[in-house]
Amino acid sequence: MYVQELQPVAGSLGLSALVAALPLVIVLVLLGGVRLKAHLAGLTGLLAAALVARLAYGMPVGQTLSGAAQGAAFGLFPILWIVVNALWVYRMTVRTRHFDVLRRSFGRLSDDPRIQALVVAFCFGALLEALAGFGAPVAICSVMLVALGFDPVRAAVVALVANTAPVAFGAMGTPVVTLAQVTGLPLDTVASVVGRQTPLLALVVPLVLVGLVDGRRGLRETWVPALACGTAFAVAQFAAANYASAQLADIGAALAGAAALAAVPHTRVPAPEAVRASVLTGARSEELDEPDPRAETVRAYAPYALIVVIFSMAQIPPVKDRLAQTTRVYDWPFLNVADPGGNPVGGNHFTWPVLATGGTLVLLAGIATAAVLGVHAGVALAEWIATVRELRYAILTVTSVLALAYVMNFSGQAATIGHFVAAAGAGLAFLSPVLGWFGVAVSGSDTSANALFGALQVTAARESGLSPELLAAANSSGGVLGKMISPQNLTIACAAVGLAGREGDLLRKVLPWSLGLLLVMCLIVVGQSTPVLDWMLP
Template sequence: MYVQELEPVAGSLGLSALVAALPLVIVLVLLGGVRMKAHLAGLTGLLAAVLVAWLAYGMPLDQTASSAVQGAVFGIFPILWIVVNALWVYRMTVRTRHFDILRRSFGRLSDDPRIQALVVAFCFGALLEALAGFGAPVAICSVMLVALGFDPVRAAVVSLVANTAPVAFGAMGTPVVTLAQVTGLPLDDVASVVGRQTPLLALVVPLLLVGLVDGRRGLRETWVPAMACGVAFAVAQFVASNYVSAQLADIAAALLGAGALVAVPRSRRPAAEPVRASVLTGVRSEELDEPDPGREVLRAYAPYALIVAVFSVAQIPAVKDWLARATQTYDWPFLDVTGPGGNPVGGNVLSLPVVSTGGTLVLFAGLATAVVLGVHARVAVKEWLATVHELRFAILTVTSVLALAYVMNLSGQAATIGHFVAAAGAGLAFLSPVLGWFGVAVSGSDTSANALFGALQVTAARESGLSPELLAAANSSGGVLGKMISPQNLTIACAAVGLAGREGDLLRKVLPWSLGLLLVMCLIVVGQSTVVLGWMLP
């Protein structure tokens, strides 16, 4: 049996926290300073965490290795199982050219570039974030906006800023699922608090987008559709995350937001005056004018309808209980860990929700999509394997980061840092979103930031008397605002619109918005930690 210690280095909490933080510091320096590739930085940090657990904390090497393997297993299933299957659905729509039909359908909704920015970057970007995440929304939406005639720099900036509100529930809820797993908090509790924070961003971001496209005139002329879109998005995300399913939050928000936007008469009118030349290049893809049969348009929307249907059916109590019966629970081998108080930790047992997990449900929807789109079984399998190959470095990154997180959590390193950070007291509520923001800024992933800092936030919250659910959620909600300035996302945006090497230009344009929205989120969390906004929490 291994008993966690909080002060293994010279009996000092400060020195122990300094040593325990080494793996995190190494990862952040390698990513943000050295600009090492994420999977290599993750593996290096994992090695450092193993050495600290073994040499400084006295965790037996076999248990240290076993905790790392368990983290990697969780990274593969259910986390990457969700991502692979979700991206597979998207690849099939590209293969059958139904994605092009969907893009043309969006282009016909309005001739006003400000409305197009909301439809493509905010609503459709949220849908892509819900299904795929990991940079796909920024790349795809940037290309779509350029095809609509947007200046490449403007298209990239709009796509980066739009990719905020949906990130916490992206890839079928992967970030909050990870957060719940590494913290030991119930998924529904974590998702419900996140669902009372990020919707507030959705009220602001659409207004910010029309301002980015057309300045004050854009706000003056299109604030009504922008507000309608933001309110509908926020309400749907709140309701779905709190009362339906965290996996459906972004899908419901994207669809309802787009529906509200189209329903506003002003959205379908052309701009009163041409939008200024600095926004549009005037080069609009001729492909957008191709007519599409109504039947094919319906088939283009079918994959997303099928995913909503499958997840909705899975939430019916009788079906949910039936699916849960397939869940397998195992005593994890070579692992026997107790906390400082002598109670066994949750990591000693591994639970695998084989059928009820989001990835399996997306797989069912993907199989139905293949039938509806007419994708041959051989081609569908080929696309699935191609998806795995495309994500090979992301797979290595996620598994190494989750292995690192599990080693730090089970050895007691995260608890040591959490107890040390708890000295911030009431100021911890303000700093909590900043930690998540910093983690995403350097790692490019809200999932990774939650894995790295989730347990730390919960430990610090309990020691300082704050709500663990609040600070865990704040880590994810603050993290979404670091996505637009992460080197990975900036590089993806530049590559998508032909601006390779101009990442610095994009960073200067989006950094003020990232910091401004982060300040807003910090104030929201501080308010929710007091009587001022405490009524917002469940």
């Protein structure tokens, strides 16, 4: 048995924390400073974590390698299992040109560019985040807004800022699933707390978007539909995260937000020509005026409807119990770790949810989508393989980052840093979202930031007397606000709208919003850690 030690370097917690932080520092410097490719930075950080585990903490090589293998396995299943299948569904809609039908359908909902920004960037972007994440919403929504006539810079900024509120539950809840796994906290509890933080952002972001599109006039003239959209989104996300399923949180929120927009009479009033002239400075795609048969429009919406139906059915108690019965728990080989108190850690076992996982449900929805869209089985399989090939570097990045996180957790490095950070005391509640924000700003992924800092947040919370669930959730909720300034997302946005090399221009436009909303989230978490707002927690 390997027993973790908190102060292995000269018996000093400070020196031990400094050494334990080296793998994280290396990854962050390679990503943010050297601009090394993410998968190479992840592999380098993994090597550094393994060396620290062996040389500083004395963890046996076999157990270090076994821990890294378990992290990589979790990265493949269920995390990447969800992402691959979700992007596969999207690729099939593109191949059959039903995605173009969907885009034209959005363009006909309203001719007011401020409403279009809410429909495309906020609502549809949230749906894409729910299904795929990892930069897909920014790329796709930016292109759609340009096709609607938006100036490329404005389109990119709107898409980046909109990609906030849904991120914590993106890719079928992958960030919160990862957070629960690396912290050992129950998924339902973590999702519930996150679902009491990010909905507050959803109330604000639509108002910010109409302001970005049309300034004070946009706020003055369209605050009613913006507020209706944000409120419906927030209520649905809160309800799904707390009472239904984390995997359904963004899907339900996106649909509720779109329904609220459709229900507000103001959205169907033609925009004043002065608004259109000042906002739509780009060229509108003529393709948007092509008529589409009603049957094709229904088929374009079908994949998303199928996902909602299948996930909803999976939450029916008898079905949920039946799916859960297929879950298998294994003793992980060559791994026997105890915490400093001598208690075995949960990582000595590996849980494999064969059917009770979002990726398998999305796969079933994908098979049904192929049938509805008329995609031949051979073509569907070829698209799935092409999806894996397209994501090959993302797969390497996620598995290496999860392996790094597991090595740090098993060896005791994360516990050492957590005990050291706990010295911040009450100030930890304010700093907790900042740590998540920083992690996402550098890595571009809320999933990666949760894997890197989740266990650290929990350890620090327990040492400082704060709620572990609150600080773990704050890591994810604060992280979503770093997405818009991450180099990854900025590059994706620029490439999508033909602004290659102008990442700095976009950064200057979105950074104030990122910092301002982060401050709001920090104050929310501080309030929830005190009697002022602790009634919000489950």
